[in-house]
Amino acid sequence: MSTTTARGSKAKSVVTELPRSTVGPVFERRVRGDGVSLAITERGRHGAPTVLLVHGYPDSQAVWEKVARKLAERYHVVTYDVRGAGRSEAPTEKNGYSLAHLSRDLRAVIEAVSPGKPVHLVGHDWGSIHSWESVTDPSFEPLLASFTSISGPCLDHVGEKLRSTFGAHAELGPALRQASKSWYVFAFHLPLLAPFAWRAGLAKAIPALLGRSEGVPPNEERETTRARDGLNGIALYRENIFQRVLSPRARKTRVPVQMIAPEGDDYVSPWLSADIDAQVPNVHRRVVRGGHWIPLSQPERVARWVDEMVTHVEKGESNPAFARLRGTGKRRKLVLVTGGASGIGRETCFTFAKQGHDIVIADRDSEGAERTRDLCERLGVRATAYTVDVSDERSMTTFAETSLANDGVPDVLVLNAGIGMAGTFFDTSVADWKRVLGVNVWGIIFGARLFGQAMKDRGEGGHVIVTASAAAYTPGKTLSAYATSKSTALMLAECLRAELAEEGIGVSAICPGIIDTPITRNSSFLGADSATEAAQREAAQRLYRLRGVGPHVVAEAIVRAVEENTPVVPVTVEAHVLRFLSRFAPDVLRKAGSMSLSSKLTKSEKV
Amino acid sequence: MIDEGLLGAHRSVQKLAYACAEEVGASLEVGVTEREAARRMRQWLEARGVDDWFHLPFAWFGERTAFEGLSSPLDFFPSDKKLARGMPFILDCAPVKNGVAADIGFTSALGPCPVIDKMKDDLLAHRSLIVDLVNQGVDLARVYAAVDALAEKQGYRNRHSKYPLGVLAHKVELTKKAPRRTLLGFGLPSLRSLGESVIHGVRTRTSPFWSGGAMSRHPATPGLWAVEPHLGFHGYGAKFEELLVVSEAGARWLDDDLPHTRGRVTSRASEVAA
Structure with a gap:
């Protein structure tokens, strides 16, 4: 494992023309997060609302490439590698991957890329899970215009949901089905197993897995840091899941939220995003076709869904189709x-x-x-x-x-x-x-x-x-x-x-x-x-x-x-x-x- | 011929019954049961001189106003169903005072209810249609079919077909002073007089019950008819019931100044049925 950048490098903008870009310049720079240096990419229209895309595990910001390019036609689009992933530094202290650290990184990024103006946050997988920590933190409210959550629930909400489920026995079926999808979460807690798997070459299997289960063609660039992303990120599970799920806190937010729940998600079932209106009163929920990695498999659609949310919040109006998504109960058709x-x-x-x-x-x-x-x-x-x-x-x-x-x-x-x-x-x-x-x-x-x-x-x-x-x-x-x-x-x-x-x-x-x-x-x-x-x-x-x-x-x-x-x-x-x-x-x-x-x-x- | 004095007596009992429904209707609150509503009507009327019943008061709340989920005849009687906000309700009573009967039906809702508002407007088209056709001497089965067709055109289902014998109307005869006894909520003297009408009807091939079947293939016979078109729409039911005066001179409603005719847009039947 190698960390490619020195800690403490000053946040400065570097203009780099990348050949993959079709919509103008891409700016890459580094921002000092909570004790680690984070690699940030900005593109799109200056002065337009900022859309901040947060990737999951075991990914880097490269997972957003196509979505970001599409959104850059209308917005100022920011992606970054979270701590330990891609070209960002990894923390060295114990508990360096706790939600509190990740949340402070996010705050530093928002303040650097959109000072004084709230951003539209979009999270996928762990990027969504750890964004929830910030979205449900009242001190974050002035920084956030909206939040679109893709396949990554709030761990506290999951905890509450499991409690009420096992208390009432009403929805035991969906809960057990979700547990069976979460086998790897338990596996990640076993000593040695997951780190050994990543070291032994699990990363090489990922492109084939994505190709087989999601129909996503391989892409070299996405794979450059995969092994390191996978290995470092194990700590995300070990330091957060059971802590939050077993003793959930009451987490609410007034930030407008859009939940995107792919029906064919092998890891996070739509059940997890249902019925959370009490915690998130301003919520729209979209159950969609597709698997876990829809930012890769359906980038155009993901960009459109984010655009609909941003338009809804920025213009204060929503089309009837978006209005029908209001609430997380039964789908209005x-x-x-x-x-x-x-x-x-x-x-x-x-x-x-x-x-x-x-x-x-x-x-x-x-x-x-x-x-x-x-x-x-x-x-x-x-x-x-x-x-x-x-x-x-x-x-x-x-x-x-x-x-x-x-x-x-x-x-x-x-x-x-x-x-x-x-x-x-x-x-x-x-x-x-x-x-x-x-x-x-x-x-x-x-x-x-x-x-x-x-x-x-x-x-x-x-x-x-x-x-x-x-x-x-x-x-x-x-x-x-x-x-x-x-x-x-x-x-x-x-x-x-x-x-x-x-x-x-x-x-x-x-x-x-x-x-x-x-x-x-x-x-x-x-x-x-x-x-x-x-x-x-x-x-x-x-x-x-x-x-x-x-x-x-x-x-x-x-x-x-x-x-x-x-x-x-x-x-x-x-x-x-x-x-x-x-x-x-x-x-x-x-x-x-x-x-x-x-x-x-x-x-x-x-x- | 029916003499005007007697009609006046019927009109005032009908007004009394509607006043009862309006007042009891206004008194209904969240959580009150059908049984309680029926009891209030009974007490209200008995306190005002009602001494006998053509039938005891009925009350239906919620989807029961559309007769949904009612399987046995006993299900029609007031139940423990509780009233909630936005719920429609129907109050129906048939008091007899000094031997003079009325039979009324009153529809309303607790709080705003756009569906019931529309249904009550639409019922007025039935009110005009019925009196127009009876006046033209159209046989009762055909009037029944025309009411059905109008209901369907309006988007509703006919619910009066759920009444005993599926009747749209029945005759109301004068009842003699008799001991107050009821059988399954129906006054015995009234049942007896209806029974006499049936026997009379068998001889004259007419019926005191107005249905869509063969027994009603004749124009309305002179007398008082309690007409009760009842519309159903996906959990909502609305009806009115009032006395129609049929004489050799023609047919007319006994009273045009009633809660459901006051201040409502009267859409003529011909416009809707066109």
Whole structure:
């Protein structure tokens, strides 16, 4: 192990043009911390708000390279090597890695790089853990504009959480799962083992580990000090974890905090950042897709999330998407529903709104959509209504552009708009075909293209619901066009599901069955004069009403499908029976389908 | 023909019942139970000369106003459910004074409740729709269906279908002075007179109960109908109940000056139903 710099060197600025930089000069200098000299890098716009990035273990400031470069387009960005890591000095005294020392280093850095002006602090892993020590220290409040914590909880909060958990036995499962992720913490406390591992070449395994578990390509520069970083930093664990976790102090802060919790984190589970509103009243929490090293695997997104936090604090405004992240309890989602002015779509809006999720309603019927919006807002959520023809590409494109900009990217996309049409193939005109396929098929294609793409790009997962029908797997001569459109919808959902799985976006096709909704009242009954059509419509309505299953039953099934990511959801008993028959006794269905259901109905009802 | 003096008597009992609901409603505080609210209504009315009941007072709080989670008929009776801030409540009572009956339903909430405000506004459209259609001589089953369609258009579910026999309304007949006895909360004399109406109805193929089924495929028969459209919306329920006067000359509400009509935006049924 070698320490490359002399202790006590004066803090002076050295301008160095580094070839890797694309956004202007990078300034490197040294700042005297709490008895050690720290290596600091500054870049970006002078006079802009300062964003200070603190790395974790076993990393150096090199872990921030891509994030810092991106943020430097808008901010004054500072990174530094914490004591014992990278090109900073290592302490020699006992307890040199305690949180108190690290906190005093941080204060020295802030005062040097942003005198008199609070900084936006961002910490990853141990950088976040030790930043919490400062964030929850009242004397730090004037120095901090905000704090973004990535995969590094406050150890005192963890201690409190474990206490209440083991006291109540309520969340034992998540607590034990976290303990199993923390195996290395225990290992680091064993004498000899961890130091021996680092000396024996554990550092050489890190690039492969990052490549395998996080998809991060190797980078020479990041590895230059890895062995030393790993060895020195063992003390971070030994001097802090059990001390804090076993006797937690009450630590609160008024500093605005953003918690970023990657779902696939192998070391810190999102459970650790949940339900800490009491300690951190001004908190936003973002559960994201990805693993522990998201500053390496998703630098653009991390930069965007930090930017959103800084914008929120600096401008005092936040976009609705950021506002939904408020609090660390249950995640507040954005649910977009096409065909939300009536029937299943409307009840879906209400059911999600009742659970506290924001709603976007799209429908041709502007009056009905407006009423859905009004009632959703009265349930206490944000709701927006748009007049849209889902079968029209231009209408959908305009809608998507406006809604994505004003409401944010949907977490749940419910492609539900549909029209009914009863009639044989030869009763169905080309215009009828275009109408039913336009809404029931193209509406889904446009919706999935526009909003599905935005969900994919955002990278935070989500769910797509396609309202198909039991008719999707029930062949027959009386619902020719409708059944064809719905089976297309079902297959579209299945294909999308296969494609979006790796994006963490689930897809479900809902097959309701006989549900009493306005679609029966508004359906066309082809091949009949208007009087017969009216009689058929009334007969169908009566059958549907008699069945007595309302759209709220389907809405509840949709909510469950999102929770459980069910691929195909038959809702009513008949939908289940038909699905079973379509798979195991298709000839029975074919036979039944060749009989004329609607004319029989009309006759029997007339009696 | 119903004579005006008798209508006046019904009107004043109806006013008394609404005054009771308003006053008891205003007295409800956090933590009070449905049972306690019903008891207050009973005492309030008995102190003002009510000597018999078409039915004893009901009170529903919270999601029970929308009849959610009610499985057996006994679940409709006042329970130990406690009132909390922002919670909707419905008070329903049917006092008889000197043989003259009223049957009312009153909806409110403890503190501000934007959903209930909207539902109460929307109920007025039902109020206009019902009297308009009855006046046109539309058969009761069709009026029932029209109320259903309007509720659906408004975004609500029909909850009167949860009442005994699923009725939107029932007839209120004069009751003779009789010993005060109740069966499951319903006054025995009133039950007897309803029973007589049923028997009469069987002969004339009319029904004293107004539902959506075959027994109501006839225009409203002359007399007093207690009409109670009841809307449900995701944990919130709202209703009114008042007497509709049906005579050969047509139908009209017994009284237009009631808590739910005062100072409210009257949206005409035709506008919403258009």
